[in-house]
Amino acid sequence: MAKIIGGITTSHIPAIGVAMDKGLEETDYFKDLFAIYPPIRDWLTEEKPDIAVLFYNDHGLEMWLDKKPTFAIGAAPEYENADEGWGIKPIPPVTGETELSWHIVNHLIENDFDPTVCQDIKVDHGATVPLTLLWPNFTYQGIKVIPVSINCERHPMPKPSRSYAFGKAIGEAIRCWNKDQKVVVLGTGGLSHQLDGQRAGILNADFDNWCMDKMVTDPEAITQYSNVDLIEKGGAQMVEIAMWLAMRGCIEGPVEERLRNYVSPISNTAVGVQLLIPENEQG
Amino acid sequence: MTDYKMKAVEGTYHFDGEAATKGFHFNKMCYSFNSEENRQAFRDDAEAYMTKYKLTEEQKQAVRDHDINRMLELGGSIYYMAKFAGIFGWNMQVIGGMQSGRSTEEFIAYLESQGRGKTTNG
Numbered sequence: 001m002a003k004i005i006g007g008i009t010t011s012h013i014p015a016i017g018v019a020m021d022k023g024l025e026e027t028d029y030f031k032d033l034f035a036i037y038p039p040i041r042d043w044l045t046e047e048k049p050d051i052a053v054l055f056y057n058d059h060g061l062e063m064w065l066d067k068k069p070t071f072a073i074g075a076a077p078e079y080e081n082a083d084e085g086w087g088i089k090p091i092p093p094v095t096g097e098t099e100l101s102w103h104i105v106n107h108l109i110e111n112d113f114d115p116t117v118c119q120d121i122k123v124d125h126g127a128t129v130p131l132t133l134l135w136p137n138f139t140y141q142g143i144k145v146i147p148v149s150i151n152c153e154r155h156p157m158p159k160p161s162r163s164y165a166f167g168k169a170i171g172e173a174i175r176c177w178n179k180d181q182k183v184v185v186l187g188t189g190g191l192s193h194q195l196d197g198q199r200a201g202i203l204n205a206d207f208d209n210w211c212m213d214k215m216v217t218d219p220e221a222i223t224q225y226s227n228v229d230l231i232e233k234g235g236a237q238m239v240e241i242a243m244w245l246a247m248r249g250c251i252e253g254p255v256e257e258r259l260r261n262y263v264s265p266i267s268n269t270a271v272g273v274q275l276l277i278p279e280n281e282q283g
Numbered sequence: 284m285t286d287y288k289m290k291a292v293e294g295t296y297h298f299d300g301e302a303a304t305k306g307f308h309f310n311k312m313c314y315s316f317n318s319e320e321n322r323q324a325f326r327d328d329a330e331a332y333m334t335k336y337k338l339t340e341e342q343k344q345a346v347r348d349h350d351i352n353r354m355l356e357l358g359g360s361i362y363y364m365a366k367f368a369g370i371f372g373w374n375m376q377v378i379g380g381m382q383s384g385r386s387t388e389e390f391i392a393y394l395e396s397q398g399r400g401k402t403t404n405g
Binding site: 015059060061064065066082083084085086087153154155156194195196197198199200201202203204205227228231232236263264265267268270 | 289290293295296303311313314316319351352355361362370374378379382384395
C-alpha cells in the first residue's frame with residue numbers, strides 16, 4: 001500500500017523564485033530563508049518519495065474568474081508552467097501521476113467531496129516555486145506530482161475546517177491505494193501577509209508561530225477560525241493556510257516536527273517552513 | 284436566509300461575489316496580461332485596450348490615475364492587478380506603498396519593523 005512519509009509546508013512567494021533565478025540565496029536578505037532547504041533536500045534525497053501531492057492556489061494563470069473551482073485536482077500526465085505577466089521565468093513541465101489522481105478522485109467522490117477534475121491545466125508559481133525550492137535544478141522532473149488547488153482568491157472560499165477535512169479524505173485515499181509508493185504531501189503558501197488595500201503589509205509573527213505550533217500538536221485548533229478571522233489576524237492572504245491544513249489533514253496521527261524555519265518578511269510575506277514526519281510511519 | 288455576510292476588516296476589500304461581478308471586465312483585462320502580446324497592446328494604446336475589455340469610465344480613470352485602492356473598490360482582484368502592475372515594473376512593495384500611503388522605502392521599513400528580529404531557525 002502507498003505510504004505518506006512526510007509533510008512539508010513551504011512558501012510560494014514569487015520573489016523566492018526570482019532570487020533563485022538570480023542566485024541571491026546567500027545574500028543577507030535571503031540567507032536565513034534558504035538555510036532551511038538543504039536539510040529538507042537531504043531528507044528528500046534519503047527518503048526518496050515517488051510522488052508529491054501538492055496543495056497550492058492558482059493566482060490567475062489557469063483558473064480565472066470565468067470558471068473558478070473551489071477544490072480542483074490535476075489528473076494529467078504533465079503540467080506546463082507559463083508566463084504569469086510579472087516576470088518570473090517559466091520552468092519546464094512537471095510530471096504527473098494519473099493513476100493516483102483518479103484513485104483520489106474516485107475516493108473523494110465516494111466520500112462526499114466533489115472536486116473539479118483537470119486533465120489539462122497549467123500550474124503557476126504556487127506550485128512551481130515550492131517544487132524548485134525542494135528539487136532545485138529541475139530535479140523535480142524526477143518526481144511525480146499531483147497538484148491540488150484550493151480557491152484562496154474569491155470569496156466564498158472553503159472554510160478552514162473544510163480544507164482540513166478535504167486533506168483528511170485525500171490522506172485516506174493515498175493510504176488505501178494498492179501500490180507500494182512513497183508519498184510526500186506539500187502545503188504551500190502563507191503565512192501572514194496582505195497584498196491589497198490600505199492595510200497592505202500587515203504581518204503577525206505571534207499568530208504565525210501559534211499556527212506552526214498547532215500544525216504539529218493540534219491542527220484542528222486552527223480550524224476554529226473562519227476565513228475572515230484569519231484575515232483579521234494575519235492579513236487578507238492568511239487564508240492560504242488552507243493548503244497547510246489540507247496537507248496536515250493528509251497525515252494520520254501524531255507527527256514529529258523534524259525541522260522548522262520562520263523568516264519574516266520576505267517580500268510582503270512571513271515565511272514558515274516545517275518538515276513533519278508521521279510517527280505512525282517511523283520504525 | 285443563510286448568514287454568509289463577512290464582517291468588515293478595516294483597510295481590506297473582501298473580494299466576494301459582488302466585487303467579482305463589478306470587476307469582471309477589469310479583471311478579465313488584467314488576466315489577459317499573462318501574454319506579452321497583450322501587455323504590448325496595452326502599452327501601445329491603453330485607452331483602446333480598456334475599451335476593448337469594456338471597462339467602465341470609473342475603472343478607466345482609476346487605471347489612468349494608477350489608483351490601486353480605487354481599482355480594488357471597483358472590483359479589482361489583487362491577483363490579476365499584479366499582472367497589470369507587472370507592465371509598469373511595480374513589485375509588491377511598490378504596490379504596498381501606493382495603497383497604504385507610504386513611499387516604497389517606508390513600506391519596506393514598515394514590513395521589516397513587524398518581522399525581522401522574530402526570525403527563528405531550527
